[in-house]
Amino acid sequence: MKPGATLHPDVVQEVLGAWVLAERREPGEVSVELGEDERALLAQMPWPLRRAEWLAGRRVAKRLLHEALGLAPSRTQVLPLESGAPRVWVGGVAHEEFVLNLSHTRGWAVAAVARTRVGVDVCDDVDGDRIARIARRVFSEGEAETCGAFQSRETQAAVWAMKEAGLKLFIGGVFDPGARAIRVESLSPPRVTANPAMQVALLRLPDAAVAVSRDA
Ligand SMILES: CC(C)(COP(=O)(O)OP(=O)(O)OC[C@H]1O[C@@H](n2cnc3c(N)ncnc32)[C@H](O)[C@@H]1OP(=O)(O)O)[C@@H](O)C(=O)NCCC(=O)NCCS
Known part of the structure; x- marks a missing residue:
C-alpha cells in the first residue's frame, strides 16, 4: 500500500490551500543565491551533510517563493527563528504575510508556503x-x-x-x-x-x- 495523492517533482502544486514544491536532491552542495545573513550562517556550518541539506532547503524554498509568489531570490532570505523554524525575509524585512516550512531527506527537498501556518515533512x-x-x-x-x-x-x-x-x-x-x-x-x-x-x-x-x- 502506497497511500497518498501524487506530488509531481519540480511543479508547484496547491495542497490544502498551501503551495508546495519538491526537488530531488543532487549530490553535494547545490548552487543557490544567498543573502548576507544566509552566507554568514552557512559559514558557521562545518558539517558537509548539514551544509548540503541546508542549501537544498534554501534552494527549493526560494524557487517556491519565486514561482508561487513572485519574490525575487536576490532579495529573499530564509532565516531560522529561535525555534529553528524558517522565516522569510524580503529586502531585509521579515515577511509577515506568508508562512514557510521546509523539509529535507537524502532523496528530496520540499517546501510549502501559505498565508497562515503550514507544516511540511x-x-x-x-x-x-x-x-x-x-x-x-x-x-x-x-x-x-x-x-x-x-x-x-x-x-x-x-x-x-x-x-x-x-x-x-x-x-x-x-x-x-x-x-x-x-x-x-x-x-x-x-x-x-x-x-x-x-x-x-x-x-x-x-x-x-x-x-x-x-x-x-
Ligand atoms: C527539529 C525537527 C524539525 C527536524 O526535523 P527532521 O525530520 O530531522 O528534518 P526535516 O528536514 O524534516 O526538517 C528540518 C527543517 O524543519 C524546519 N524546522 C526546524 N525547527 C522547526 C520548528 N520548530 N517548527 C517548524 N519547522 C521547523 C527547518 O526549516 C529545518 O530545516 P533547516 O534547518 O535546514 O532550515 C524536528 O521535526 C525533529 O527533530 N523532530 C523529531 C521529533 C520526533 O520524535 N519525531 C518522530 C516523529 S514520528
Missing part, C-alpha cells in the same frame, strides 16, 4: 522503518494498529511524515509535546487528531511520503 521510504524502532515513544495506545502504520515501509514513511508535519505546524513545539500529540487515525483518507485541530494531506513522491499540515 518528507520521509524517504527507505527510512520508513525507523518509526518501528521508536514506536513506544511516538504512538498512543492502539494508534499504529488503527491506521495500519506497519503494513509496509511506505505506510511507515507516511505516518512519520504526518506526525512530523503536524509537529512542525506548532512552530516551536517540536519536542514538546512530542510525536504522540499527533494521533494518526487513518492514512486513506489522511486524518489526524491533535490539539489544536489540524488537517493533513498525504502525498507521494516516487520513493517518499510527503505530508502537509494546516490548522483545521
Whole structure:
C-alpha cells in the first residue's frame, strides 16, 4: 500500500490551500543565491551533510517563493527563528504575510508556503522503518494498529511524515509535546487528531511520503 495523492517533482502544486514544491536532491552542495545573513550562517556550518541539506532547503524554498509568489531570490532570505523554524525575509524585512516550512531527506527537498501556518515533512521510504524502532515513544495506545502504520515501509514513511508535519505546524513545539500529540487515525483518507485541530494531506513522491499540515 502506497497511500497518498501524487506530488509531481519540480511543479508547484496547491495542497490544502498551501503551495508546495519538491526537488530531488543532487549530490553535494547545490548552487543557490544567498543573502548576507544566509552566507554568514552557512559559514558557521562545518558539517558537509548539514551544509548540503541546508542549501537544498534554501534552494527549493526560494524557487517556491519565486514561482508561487513572485519574490525575487536576490532579495529573499530564509532565516531560522529561535525555534529553528524558517522565516522569510524580503529586502531585509521579515515577511509577515506568508508562512514557510521546509523539509529535507537524502532523496528530496520540499517546501510549502501559505498565508497562515503550514507544516511540511518528507520521509524517504527507505527510512520508513525507523518509526518501528521508536514506536513506544511516538504512538498512543492502539494508534499504529488503527491506521495500519506497519503494513509496509511506505505506510511507515507516511505516518512519520504526518506526525512530523503536524509537529512542525506548532512552530516551536517540536519536542514538546512530542510525536504522540499527533494521533494518526487513518492514512486513506489522511486524518489526524491533535490539539489544536489540524488537517493533513498525504502525498507521494516516487520513493517518499510527503505530508502537509494546516490548522483545521
Ligand atoms: C527539529 C525537527 C524539525 C527536524 O526535523 P527532521 O525530520 O530531522 O528534518 P526535516 O528536514 O524534516 O526538517 C528540518 C527543517 O524543519 C524546519 N524546522 C526546524 N525547527 C522547526 C520548528 N520548530 N517548527 C517548524 N519547522 C521547523 C527547518 O526549516 C529545518 O530545516 P533547516 O534547518 O535546514 O532550515 C524536528 O521535526 C525533529 O527533530 N523532530 C523529531 C521529533 C520526533 O520524535 N519525531 C518522530 C516523529 S514520528
